[in-house]
Amino acid sequence: MEQNKRFEVFGTLTKTETVFTIDQKILPGTLVFEALKPFPGYYYDTPMGSKPVYLYLALEEQYTLVDILRASQKVQHEFVAPFDAGKGFLHIYDTKYNVLRVRHLRNYDLLEKLQQSFVDNGINFLHKSKKYKDESAKIRIIKFFSLEEIAESIFLDKREKNHAYIEIPRHLKWEEFDTITNKVKHNWVDSKFDAAKAAFYYEGSLHEVVRVYSDKIGVEYLQELRQLYIDKMK
Incomplete structure (x- = not known):
C-alpha cells in the first residue's frame, strides 16, 4: 500500500467498556447507555469532562447499515449541532442490544432532541425500564474509517x-x-x-x-x- 495515501473505508471495531444507563435528558422510557471510561487502558481514573464521550442508544429493532446512514445524513442536515452516529451491538451478559452509537455530541441537553430527530426519520428506540450500573459490556461498532x-x-x-x-x-x-x-x-x-x-x-x-x-x-x-x-x- 502506498504510504501517506489517504483513503476511506467501512469496517468493524470491537472493544469492552464499562457502561451505565442514564435516565435524564432522554426520550422518556428509552434505554440509553453511557461509557463510564471510554478508553480504560489509557485514562484509568482520569475524568473525561462534562460532555458525553460515547453514548449507546438502544434501538427497537436491528436496522440495516444503509437505514442508519440514510437517517443520519438527514438528521445531520437539520440538527442544530454536529454529532457522529454509527450502527453497533452492545452485549451485557447474555443480552444483546442493537444500538446507535453517538459521539461528539456537544452536551447532554441535545440528546432528547437528537433522539426525536432520528424517530422522525424512521429510527425508533427501544422502550425498556431496565437499568444498569457500571456493567462490563462488549461492544461491536460498524464504522467509517x-x-x-x-x-x-x-x-x-x-x-x-x-x-x-x-x-x-x-x-x-x-x-x-x-x-x-x-x-x-x-x-x-x-x-x-x-x-x-x-x-x-x-x-x-x-x-x-x-x-x-x-x-x-x-x-x-x-x-x-x-x-x-x-x-x-x-
Whole structure:
C-alpha cells in the first residue's frame, strides 16, 4: 500500500467498556447507555469532562447499515449541532442490544432532541425500564474509517484525534486478542495506551488491525508497539 495515501473505508471495531444507563435528558422510557471510561487502558481514573464521550442508544429493532446512514445524513442536515452516529451491538451478559452509537455530541441537553430527530426519520428506540450500573459490556461498532498510512502497516485516523491503527498478521478471536493485549501492556515501557480489535476491507484485502488510543502517537511509537504485538502472537 502506498504510504501517506489517504483513503476511506467501512469496517468493524470491537472493544469492552464499562457502561451505565442514564435516565435524564432522554426520550422518556428509552434505554440509553453511557461509557463510564471510554478508553480504560489509557485514562484509568482520569475524568473525561462534562460532555458525553460515547453514548449507546438502544434501538427497537436491528436496522440495516444503509437505514442508519440514510437517517443520519438527514438528521445531520437539520440538527442544530454536529454529532457522529454509527450502527453497533452492545452485549451485557447474555443480552444483546442493537444500538446507535453517538459521539461528539456537544452536551447532554441535545440528546432528547437528537433522539426525536432520528424517530422522525424512521429510527425508533427501544422502550425498556431496565437499568444498569457500571456493567462490563462488549461492544461491536460498524464504522467509517478515514485513514492515512504513515508507514508500512501503520495508519492514522484523520477524523479522530489520538487514534491510530497497527496492522497485525492474522485474525484474533476476542479472548485471544484480550490475552495478547494484556501481555503487550505488561511488557510495554512507553506511554500507556488503550486498544481495541478492528478490521477493514481495502483494495481486495481484509486488514486486521489494533486500534490504539494515546496522546503519544508517532511512527516510532506505533512501529515498536506493532512489533511487540507480533512477537506476542507467535
